[in-house]
Structures are given as structure tokens and as C-alpha cells.
Amino acid sequence: MLKYQAERYDEMVAEFEPLLKLHYEEVESDKDVCPLVIHHEMYQQSEDAGILQITTARHDGELVGYCFFLLVAPLHHATTPHAMLDLLFLLPKYRKGRNAVELFKSAEARAIAAGARKIVCGCKADHSIASLFKRLGYRADEIYYSKVR
Numbered sequence: 001m002l003k004y005q006a007e008r009y010d011e012m013v014a015e016f017e018p019l020l021k022l023h024y025e026e027v028e029s030d031k032d033v034c035p036l037v038i039h040h041e042m043y044q045q046s047e048d049a050g051i052l053q054i055t056t057a058r059h060d061g062e063l064v065g066y067c068f069f070l071l072v073a074p075l076h077h078a079t080t081p082h083a084m085l086d087l088l089f090l091l092p093k094y095r096k097g098r099n100a101v102e103l104f105k106s107a108e109a110r111a112i113a114a115g116a117r118k119i120v121c122g123c124k125a126d127h128s129i130a131s132l133f134k135r136l137g138y139r140a141d142e143i144y145y146s147k148v149r
Contacts, residue, residue: 083111
């Protein structure tokens with residue numbers, strides 16, 4: 001059984017980096033122009049400012065997944081706090097049953113408790129987890145396109 005909990009960046013970063021590398025290898029479609037370079041200082045500053053929320057999934061103490069939300073008020077919705085999904089990952093062997101649902105719901109509950117009125121989530125087109133979002137009551141709201149040069 002997995003344990004879902006709030007964690008601080010500086011306390012989990014050493015365990016986070018290897019998982020993020022696996023996450024990157026699995027889903028990044030533009031590796032040739034978007035190398036994995038973690039901006040540790042910005043993550044820490046964002047958390048210290050109350051912007052970054054981290055929820056982790058652990059099995060017998062081992063980090064097996066994470067969900068990062070950024071709590072912001074968009075410039076054009078200044079009175080409506082948003083939680084923007086930054087990262088969501090579970091090691092493949094834990095992607096069964098309700099593990100992803102429970103990790104996300106735990107992170108979502110924390111974001112709501114922190115004041116988020118709207119939660120915005122995205123996923124890679126080639127690695128869609130839209131079914132998870134739909135299952136949890138989310139609807140398609142915007143579609144993003146990217147172009148690399």
C-alpha cells in the first residue's frame with residue numbers, strides 16, 4: 001500500500017532526481033532541444049514562497065511517485081487562485097489499481113485547502129493521462145501547441 005504525503009523539496013530532492021530522469025526519458029518528446037536541467041533554486045524559492053506544493057507517494061519509505069502543483073493567480077484572473085499541475089509521475093510498477101487516483105486526489109485536496117479555486121492539468125499528447133483527469137471530474141478546457149526551433 002502506498003502512503004501519500006506532503007513533503008518539502010529540500011528533504012526529497014535526492015530521491016526525486018532519479019525519478020525525474022525516468023519521467024523525462026518516458027515523456028519528453030523534444031529531448032534534442034529541451035535537456036533535463038533542474039532549476040533547484042527556483043523550486044526551493046517557489047516552495048519557500050508558498051507557490052510550490054509537493055505530494056509524494058511512498059512504498060515502504062521509498063519514493064515511487066510525486067505530484068507537484070504551482071499555486072498561482074494568473075494575471076488575467078487575479079482574484080481566482082489556480083493550482084497548475086507541474087509534474088505527475090508514478091513508477092510504472094505502481095500504475096495499477098487506484099494509486100494514480102489516490103496520489104492525485106491527495107495533491108488536489110492540499111491545493112484546495114491552500115485556496116485554489118481552479119485546478120489546471122495538462123498532459124503530453126503522446127502520453128495522455130486524460131482518462132485520469134476525466135475520471136476525477138475534469139473537462140478539457142484548453143489545448144496547447146508547441147513549436148521548437
